[in-house]
Amino acid sequence: MSQINMEVSQKDLQLNPNLKSKPDTLTRIFFQKFTKNKLAVIGSIVLFIIIMSAVLAPWIAPYKFEDINLLDKLKPPSKEYWLGTDRYGRDIFTRLLYGGRISLLVGFCSVAGALIIGVSVGAVAGYFGGIVDAILMRLVDIVISIPSIFLLITVVTIFKPSVANLILIFALISWTSTARLVRGEFLSLRTREFVLASKTIGTKSYKIIFSHILPNAMGPIIVSATLLVGSVILSEAALSYLGLGIQPPTPSWGNMLEDAQNYTVMLKAPWYPFFPGLLILLTVLCFNFIGDGLRDALDPKTIE
């Protein structure tokens, strides 16, 4: 018996010589494929710079974001004020750094919340199917059918539009697409043989859901999450633009844009709306590029 096995192992090695090399971990395959997509790599670098400068804002910023200097209002970009000043004479560069903190914080936290709700609901619905699935998916239908912009406006008018409230509201309305996506993944994954195999070794349902099936669905989830961050940042900007988002003097990219939409400001200082707009555009674009790159890199069909 052992002799046969010895031969087998030798043969395996010959047939598959790279078995000798260091194991190709999934992470390494992922990086190899991700770096092939140039746009995604550029997107990650730019986004990294944006995130780092937002995080390090207190150390980078030349001024305080609430410092008003009426003598220097609506100054064009100069050595003193790199990106000019707004109509209260506040440094735009400083405010953009701090605004990025808010916009990105709202983006990431809302998406984290949306993922927790969406993944749990979708996973349970997809794994158990039947009546559980029917009930949870009707719940999703109901949430989707509520016009989100009106809900946002109503809720924000009732409660104060603080950062925490905004995050909560965005999380509560944007989990539905994740739930549907995860449910679809689970519906197809739960019939795979390895799920049956893990049932035969006595694995409990919650463990099958979270440690066996979920890692297999991570690809699409991560991709949709990156895209969702972009769209939440846009919604926050839109809401702030309507004056219902982050309240001044706390800056966010959205309310800076709103502040710049004044007729005289636009004429006198066209660079003021340009910079927050550019940053929103750049950030959302980066998230989309990264999402695309991740989609290709995480596609299990191309792993083999």
Next chain:
Amino acid sequence: MTALLEVKNLKTYFKKKKVNIPAVDGVDLKINKGETVALVGESGSGKSITSLSIMRLIPSPPGEIVDGEILFDGKDIVKLTENDMCKIRGNDISMIFQEPMTSLNPVLTIGEQIIEVLMYHQKMSKSTARNRAIEMLELVGFSRAKALIDDYPHRLSGGMRQRVMIAIAMSCNPKLLIADEPTTALDVTIQAQILDLMKDLSKKSDTSILIITHDLGVVSEVADRVVVMYCGQVVEEASVDDLFDEPLHPYTTGLMGSIPSLDGDVERLYSIEGTVPPPEHFPVGCRFAPRCPHAFDRCRNEDPSLITIKGSRSVRCFLHGDKEATL
């Protein structure tokens, strides 16, 4: 010899549009300690549903065990709670499948998949479980188990994956191993190795095997006893020697006749006419009657029962029942 597993009158039905579909209809099965039993039959004869019923893994709804007992070590596992059943699965009864390519989780390392079973059932610490996993991989014939344990399944061939599956299944020294067509997806040379490996391991750890197959070559190689199923019923049961010497049921004879033989000079292989009827259209009387060359009127009206012949074997057929009765 004492019975390890005794299935009595097992009925597993599927509900489809309020109609009961009898996928398994009154199956009796006995497996002794250390014995290898083969469950043989065409596709759709209820072999896999029988094995999934023993594991209590019938997809429910629509499936349900409506009647019968499954005595495992004296306990009726049909009555066990799902929680207790989880403790039996993988520890006392484990299972390997037909498709080794898809039976391993692609995103977990081989080690993680073996260690999980050991930590859950044997309450081992992670490091003990890891050592035991390496031992198991060496036992199933991997010479570089230490490197392999951190590898992902996609780097292994089908035969290697099936050996990993066996390592997982055998890691807790189960009393019963259910192998659902374990060699169907492998090439012939690998088949022999896998069968050898299963026989070898079961001898070492005194594990009984229930092997499900439609390959009579596999049966003759590993089984001690054979149970032939047709349309959700057992039609014949005999020791492997008796069955190959003298198949009694016309269905078994048909199965034997359709094996190509090396020395024969046959132009066309024998095939049983017709196909297995779907469970919702089982005929009245003997379920094999429409395809049976020896069928007579009684077969089409009356349901034959499984009768014991010569003390050790049994068959569900009027051809033999009457002879025995008149003797």
